[in-house]
Amino acid sequence: MSNPALSCKNLHKRFGNHSAVDSFNLNIAKGELLALVGPSGCGKTTVLRLIAGLERLDAGQIDIGAIEVANSSFSLPPEKRSAGMVFQDFSLFPHMSLSNNISFGLTEHKDTVTPSSNDHYLELVGLQGFGNRMPHELSGGEQQRGALARALAAQPEILLLDEPFSNLDVNLRSQVREEVTQIIRASQVTALLVTHDIEEAFSVADTIAVMMEGTVGQVGTAETLYSTPANEEIAHWLGAANFLDAYCDGTSAHCELGSVQLQRECHGRRRIMLRPEWLSLTPSSDGNSRIIHRTYYGHDQMLEIEMKSGPRLLVRALSADSIQLGQEVSVVATNPATTFPV
Amino acid sequence: MLANTLWQIGPRAQSLNRQKSLLLKTIAVLLVVAMMLPFLHLMLRALGSDASTWEAYLRFRTFSTLISTISLAASVTLFGIALAVPSAWLVCRTDLPGRRIWAILLALPLAIPSYIAGFAFIAALGPRGFLHQALANLPVTISFPGITGFSGALFALTMITYPYIFLTTAAALQRLDPSFEDSARVLGLGSMKSFLFVTLPLLRPAITAGALLSSLYALSDFGAVALMRFETFTQAIYVQYSSSLDRSLIALFGLTLVLVTVLILWLENRSRGKSRYYRLGAGAARRKTVALGRWKYPSVALLSLLAMVSLGLPVANVLYWTLRGTSSEHLDILDLAQRAFNSVAVSSLAAAAAVGVAIPITTLTTRRKSAFNTFIEAASYSGYALPGIVLALSLVFFAANYASFIYQSLLLLIIAYVLHFIPAAIGSIRTSWLQLNPHLPESAHTLGHGSTSVFTRISMPLLRPGIAAAAALVFLSVMKELPATLLLGPTGFSTLATSIWAFTDEAMFAPAGPPALLLLALASLPMYFLLPRLGSQ
Numbered sequence: 001m002s003n004p005a006l007s008c009k010n011l012h013k014r015f016g017n018h019s020a021v022d023s024f025n026l027n028i029a030k031g032e033l034l035a036l037v038g039p040s041g042c043g044k045t046t047v048l049r050l051i052a053g054l055e056r057l058d059a060g061q062i063d064i065g066a067i068e069v070a071n072s073s074f075s076l077p078p079e080k081r082s083a084g085m086v087f088q089d090f091s092l093f094p095h096m097s098l099s100n101n102i103s104f105g106l107t108e109h110k111d112t113v114t115p116s117s118n119d120h121y122l123e124l125v126g127l128q129g130f131g132n133r134m135p136h137e138l139s140g141g142e143q144q145r146g147a148l149a150r151a152l153a154a155q156p157e158i159l160l161l162d163e164p165f166s167n168l169d170v171n172l173r174s175q176v177r178e179e180v181t182q183i184i185r186a187s188q189v190t191a192l193l194v195t196h197d198i199e200e201a202f203s204v205a206d207t208i209a210v211m212m213e214g215t216v217g218q219v220g221t222a223e224t225l226y227s228t229p230a231n232e233e234i235a236h237w238l239g240a241a242n243f244l245d246a247y248c249d250g251t252s253a254h255c256e257l258g259s260v261q262l263q264r265e266c267h268g269r270r271r272i273m274l275r276p277e278w279l280s281l282t283p284s285s286d287g288n289s290r291i292i293h294r295t296y297y298g299h300d301q302m303l304e305i306e307m308k309s310g311p312r313l314l315v316r317a318l319s320a321d322s323i324q325l326g327q328e329v330s331v332v333a334t335n336p337a338t339t340f341p342v
Numbered sequence: 343m344l345a346n347t348l349w350q351i352g353p354r355a356q357s358l359n360r361q362k363s364l365l366l367k368t369i370a371v372l373l374v375v376a377m378m379l380p381f382l383h384l385m386l387r388a389l390g391s392d393a394s395t396w397e398a399y400l401r402f403r404t405f406s407t408l409i410s411t412i413s414l415a416a417s418v419t420l421f422g423i424a425l426a427v428p429s430a431w432l433v434c435r436t437d438l439p440g441r442r443i444w445a446i447l448l449a450l451p452l453a454i455p456s457y458i459a460g461f462a463f464i465a466a467l468g469p470r471g472f473l474h475q476a477l478a479n480l481p482v483t484i485s486f487p488g489i490t491g492f493s494g495a496l497f498a499l500t501m502i503t504y505p506y507i508f509l510t511t512a513a514a515l516q517r518l519d520p521s522f523e524d525s526a527r528v529l530g531l532g533s534m535k536s537f538l539f540v541t542l543p544l545l546r547p548a549i550t551a552g553a554l555l556s557s558l559y560a561l562s563d564f565g566a567v568a569l570m571r572f573e574t575f576t577q578a579i580y581v582q583y584s585s586s587l588d589r590s591l592i593a594l595f596g597l598t599l600v601l602v603t604v605l606i607l608w609l610e611n612r613s614r615g616k617s618r619y620y621r622l623g624a625g626a627a628r629r630k631t632v633a634l635g636r637w638k639y640p641s642v643a644l645l646s647l648l649a650m651v652s653l654g655l656p657v658a659n660v661l662y663w664t665l666r667g668t669s670s671e672h673l674d675i676l677d678l679a680q681r682a683f684n685s686v687a688v689s690s691l692a693a694a695a696a697v698g699v700a701i702p703i704t705t706l707t708t709r710r711k712s713a714f715n716t717f718i719e720a721a722s723y724s725g726y727a728l729p730g731i732v733l734a735l736s737l738v739f740f741a742a743n744y745a746s747f748i749y750q751s752l753l754l755l756i757i758a759y760v761l762h763f764i765p766a767a768i769g770s771i772r773t774s775w776l777q778l779n780p781h782l783p784e785s786a787h788t789l790g791h792g793s794t795s796v797f798t799r800i801s802m803p804l805l806r807p808g809i810a811a812a813a814a815l816v817f818l819s820v821m822k823e824l825p826a827t828l829l830l831g832p833t834g835f836s837t838l839a840t841s842i843w844a845f846t847d848e849a850m851f852a853p854a855g856p857p858a859l860l861l862l863a864l865a866s867l868p869m870y871f872l873l874p875r876l877g878s879q
Contacts, residue, residue, distance in 0.1 A: 052788050078787035085788040091781040095803045104799075105789035154789050 003066050005030045005190035006051065006158050011060035013046055020046045022214035024060070028158070028207075033184060033191045035201035038211035039237065044194040047211070048160045051192070052085045053078035065157050084156030088163040090147040092135035098122070098146050099131035105154030121149040125183055140168050141176045148180060152187055159184065159191040165200060177204060198238055202226070210234050226275070228263065228338055235273050235338070240302070242279070242313045245342070246272045253337060256309050257288075261336035270339040276302060276316040278335035283323070287330035289313070294325055305331060366706040367714070373699055374721040377761055380728055380736030384600065387593030387739075395590045402578070402591075404598070411561065411574040412602060414495055418560040419553045421500040425648060426507035427549060431537070432641055434515040436632045439642065445512065447649040449873055452505040453865035454656045455822040455839060457565030458858050459502045461846060462659035463489060464569060467497070494570035499560045501652040506559070507552030509872060514548030515541075546613065554610045555766070561603060562729030564825055565843075575599045579731055580825065589739070596732040603729065660862060663855030682860050685837040688752065688827075689820040692759035693813040699760060700767040700812060701805075705797075708775040725765045733762050734826040755830045762826060763819050767812035774808025807871075814868030821865040838864070 004027040011024040020043045028034045038044050049055040051062055053069065053076060062070040064083060069076040084105075092101050102118050122128050125145035135143060144164065151159055164180065165173050181204050184191050195201055201208050202222040209219045210230075218230040229235035232243065246255035248266040253259070255272060257279075262272070281289070281303070292312070293304035296319065303315045303323060315331060317323065391399075432438050433445050451459075466472045469488035477484045489497050522544060526536035564576045579595045582588075634641055707719045728736075737758050741749035748754045778801065786796040802809075824839050831840065838861040845854035 052784075054784050054787070077792070078784070079790045079792050081788075083788060085785065087781040087785060089779065089781055091779060091785045093782060093786070093800060104786065104791075150785075150789065156788075160788075 003063070004028055005032070005065060006192065007061075007063040008047070008051070009061045009063075011047065011050060011062070012058045013043075013050060013055060014058055019214055021050065024211075024215055026209055026216055026219070028190055028192060030190055031188050032207060033181070033193065033205050034207045034209060035193045035195060035205035036209045036211055037195055037198055037201040040196050042211045043214040044196075044211055045162055048085070048162050048192065048194050051158070052083045052160055053081050054085075082155075082157035083160055084151035084154050084158070085160045086144075086147045086151050086162065086164050088167055090135075090143040090167070092138075092143055092146055092150070094135050096134075097131065098127065098133050098135070098138065098149075101135070101146065102131075102150045102153045105150055117153065121153045124152065124187065125149040126179070141172055141179075144168065144176055144180065145183070148183060152183075152189065157190065159189045161191060161193040163195055164193065165195070166197070174203075210237070212237075229273070232271070232273070232340055235340075240276050240314050240316075242274045242276065243271050243340075244274070244311060246270055246337075246339075248272075248339060253339070256307055256311050257331060257333055260333045263336045263338055266339045269342050271342055272337040272339050274313075274333055274335070274337050276314040278333060278337070279313065279315045279331055280334045281305065281315055281317065281323075281329040281331045283327060284330040285328055287328040289329050289331050291323060291325055291327050291329060294323065305329065307331070363706075366702045369699065369702045370706055370718045370722075373703065373764070374718060376757070377721055377725055379740055380733050380761070381600070383736040383739055384593050384596050384732070387590050388597050391590035391594060395588055395594065398588065398591050399594045403573075404595075407573055407575055407578055408598065408602070410492065410572070411576075411599075414492065414499070414567075414572070414574060415557045415560040415606070417496050418499045418503060419557040421496065422504040422507050422556045423549060423553060425500070426504045426552065427511055427542075427545070429504075429645060429648065430508050430511040430515055431541075432634075432645065434512050436634050436641070438634060438638070438645075444645055444649075445873055446869070447653060448508050448645070449505045449869055450866055451502050451652040451656075452509075452872075453818060453822070453862060453869060454502050454653070455565060455824070455842075455861065455865075456498060456502055456559075456563050457569060457824065457843060457846065458660060458862070459656045460494075460498045460566040460569035461851075462656040463494065463498050463501070465659055466655050468494070490570055491572045495567045495572040495574075498566040498570060499556075499563060502566075503556035503559045504652070506555040507549060510548045510552035510555075511545055514545050518544055550610055550613045551769075554606065557606055558603065558729075561599070561606070562731065564731060575602075576729055576731055576825075579735075583731075583735060583829075592735060596729075596735065599729050599732060607723070657862065660855055660858040663851045664859050666852050666855070678856055678860065681836050681838050681841050681857060682864065684835065685821055685839065685861065686864060688755060688759070688837065689817045691752075691756050692763065692820045693816040695756055696760045696764050696767040696816045697771070697809055697813050700764060700771050701809070704768055704772045704775050708772060722768050723765050725761055725763070728762065730762055730823060731825040731829070734758055734829040737761075738829055750830075750832045752832060752835070755827065755832075755835075758826045758830050759816070759820050759823065762823075763816045766815045766819070770812040770815060771805060771808045774805045778804050810871040814871035817868045818865050818872075821861060 006026070006028040008024055008026045011021050012019075013021040022043075024043070024047060026034075026036075026047075036044050036047065046055060050057055050070070051064075056075045057070050057072055059072045061068060064081060067076075067082075069081050069083075092098070093104065096104065099118050099122070102121050106117055118131065119128070122131055125148055127142060127145055127149065130138065130142065130146075135146070138146060144167075148164075165177050168176055177200060193201075193205065205222070207219060208222055208225055210217045210225065212233060217234050218225060220228075225234070226238055229238055235241045244255045244257065246253035246260070246269075248254075248262060248268060248270050250265050250267065251262055253262055253266070253270065253272050257274075260272060260274070281287075288309070289305040289307045291303055292306045295302045298319060301317055301319050301321075301323075303317055304312060305315055306312050313331065323329075429444075429448055433441050433448065438444065464471060467489045468474070469490055471488055474486055474488045477486050518541070522540055523536050526540040531539065561574075562576050563574075564580055567574045567577050568580075575595060575598065579592055579599070582592050582595065703718065703722055707715045707722075709715075725733075737754060738749075741754050748757075782804065783796050783800050786800045791799070822839060824843055827837055827840055828843065831837070836844075838857045841857050842854045842861065845851070845857075
């Protein structure tokens with residue numbers, strides 16, 4: 001089996017009394033685009049900086065390709081590692097033109113550089129003819145792609161992206177996100193993207209690693225993480241979730257909603273989790289619930305209901321469904337639930 | 343296999359970095375030791391004082407001189423703030439016509455040595471000055487006693503030190519995010535109130551930084567106060583030095599002055615508080631200018647008056663000396679050129695040396711916080727606490743006793759300049775470092791460049807404005823400097839400043855004209871680097 005493009009083994013990093021990264025493990029396969037998501041302050045950016053060599057490890061080991069680049073007693077300087085980085089603020093050198101920014105990373109690979117290299121990368125990111133512009137003459141999205149071209153031109157084994165879209169306008173973000181993802185896929189580079197935006201991670205990455213309090217909580221595809229989170233905290237963090245106490249007898253659970261199908265066979269007292277879109281409601285004069293709050297999104301709407309037996313639940317419904325506040329409804333689960341220990 | 347090879351490269355690269363770090367630390371420690379020498383000397387000397395010295399110290403009007411010195415420094419600072427802050431606001435935030443020109447005119451008095459300003463103000467506004475005589479010829483009696491003593495020293499020093507506050511305040515106004523003011527306006531404050539309650543507090547660190555420079559200048563000035571016949575500590579030290587042989591007494595006076603300076607530094611540090619530095623925003627928001635309307639002409643008139651007095655009078659006075667001189671006396675062009683060359687040479691050498699020391703020190707101290715770095719930083723600012731004359735006397739003593747080979751050498755003079763003016767250089771370059779986005783050098787590293795390449799190709803070009811300003815500030819200060827040059831210059835070594843002093847000391851004003859004019863011209867050149875985009879849109 002070939003080596004992973006990046007391997008982090010049991011990384012530890014403290015800042016003073018604060019443990020930023022704690023027993024962090026992660027592997028990325030060659031050519032994979034992995035998103036590391038987590039709430040602000042969970043240590044994501046520190047992990048990127050450890051991989052790039054901008055911070056030193058306290059313990060653990062980092063390998064890029066077959067090369068060990070850092071452990072507790074040794075740290076290859078960033079310029080000797082084959083890791084490219086795109087910062088949140090793009091960090092194009094303000095005193096150099098876009099072309100000079102790009103060739104700044106090319107100079108270290110003189111033997112492979114041809115005069116067209118620069119143009120090649122400009123073309124790759126769709127900035128042909130922009131080479132003579134200074135960074136301040138570029139829009140946010142153009143700076144973003146310029147920074148990407150600069151990082152790719154150095155031909156890194158792994159590309160690290162730190163919150164690359166958070167400095168862009170909301171209406172520009174999804175478009176640039178799409179473009180950047182396509183560029184990364186076209187260049188077949190292995191990439192690690194850090195973000196606190198779960199929607200961004202879902203829409204961009206092959207694989208997602210959820211980071212909580214300095215360590216990886218779960219790794220998997222978007223679908224797996226969303227439908228089968230490893231614990232309640234991750235379940236909450238990845239999107240709206242309803243939790244109910246239940247008694248399981250194999251394939252179904254008994255709870256306030258009656259009998260609910262389970263994803264996996266299970267026995268005894270459990271907590272079950274149902275996403276808002278796994279529930280469906282129908283107006284009914286003797287329903288089990290009442291609508292108490294409604295948030296309208298256009299394409300759909302989120303309804304908060306209160307069951308007559310007490311619990312409150314979130315239900316996602318199509319916006320076409322005509323529903324009144326205070327209306328009585330009956331709620332049923334349409335998808336199988338995930339279980340957690342009590 | 344490859345991994346093994348890199349294992350060997352890795353630690354070597356690290357030890358290289360460690361060597362560089364060690365070099366930086368060595369430079370820093372050397373500077374601190376050099377800065378501590380004068381303090382040490384003062385302490386030793388003061389400890390060596392016997393009962394008669396203490397008696398002389400207490401007999402001398404120590405306390406009253408101390409009070410007048412402090413009141414002078416405080417008044418100069420307050421008047422300076424009152425002049426500089428509104429001027430800076432007019433230049434940076436209003437539709438005042440010719441704002442760039444005003445910025446230059448209001449900053450230029452910085453290039454005027456206090457002794458030249460002193461003569462001009464005495465000639466124009468003194469008890470037998472031009473204004474006094476003009477008023478006496480009027481049919482109506484208007485009493486104008488003329489400025490002298492405290493009022494004279496206050497006036498002269500305010501006129502040449504307000505530009506420090508003007509420059510720091512204008513630079514901060516230029517950087518300040520106008521959205522704070524906008525928010526205040528939206529919250530219902532008038533433009534005057536939002537300036538008073540929002541902008542002014544935000545400007546406080548900058549105003550304080552400028553006020554520090556002007557108060558320390560007032561404290562250690564000796565040209566203007568001597569001319570105005572106002573006795574301050576600095577002047578007393580100089581008089582003692584030239585008349586008495588009791589060096590312990592001078593050390594006691596010196597220590598007293600150091601204590602006052604430390605007090606001012608402490609006040610400044612408290613006033614600055616936590617809001618010490620602010621980064622530049624990502625995108626500079628378009629600045630809205632306040633329409634002055636019917637206040638336009640009064641504003642122009644006020645600024646004109648300020649520029650005419652602070653800049654116009656000294657320049658006119660020097661021109662008058664010069665014109666009178668060339669008609670009556672023989673002007674030795676070669677001699678003048680030699681002095682100008684000396685002035686420019688020592689100023690440039692000192693500026694280069696100060697920048698050369700300040701760059702490694704700021705590289706070290708802004709990189710990361712550690713007890714060592716904090717200590718180095720505090721120590722590097724201690725140069726502020728040594729008035730020029732005290733520093734010069736300590737170095738005279740040190741060189742005469744322990745390093746006679748540099749006594750009376752240019753090297754010692756340059757060392758004195760560097761020690762004296764390094765805090766200003768460090769302050770300027772440090773600010774540039776703090777405004778440098780750390781992601782830029784980091785990006786350069788991840789793109790495969792080592793520390794040296796990153797420093798020369800990324801950090802240095804981006805620090806250039808700060809480095810240029812630092813060099814300009816040191817150059818300008820050395821051009822004007824008098825006490826250290828008089829005390830430490832090699833025998834026969836004469837600069838423009840010392841020759842002006844020598845001529846005017848013997849009341850020979852005509853021959854002082856050409857060197858004074860040349861000094862003003864040469865000292866104004868570096869102002870170009872101190873006015874970054876000021877007043878421009």
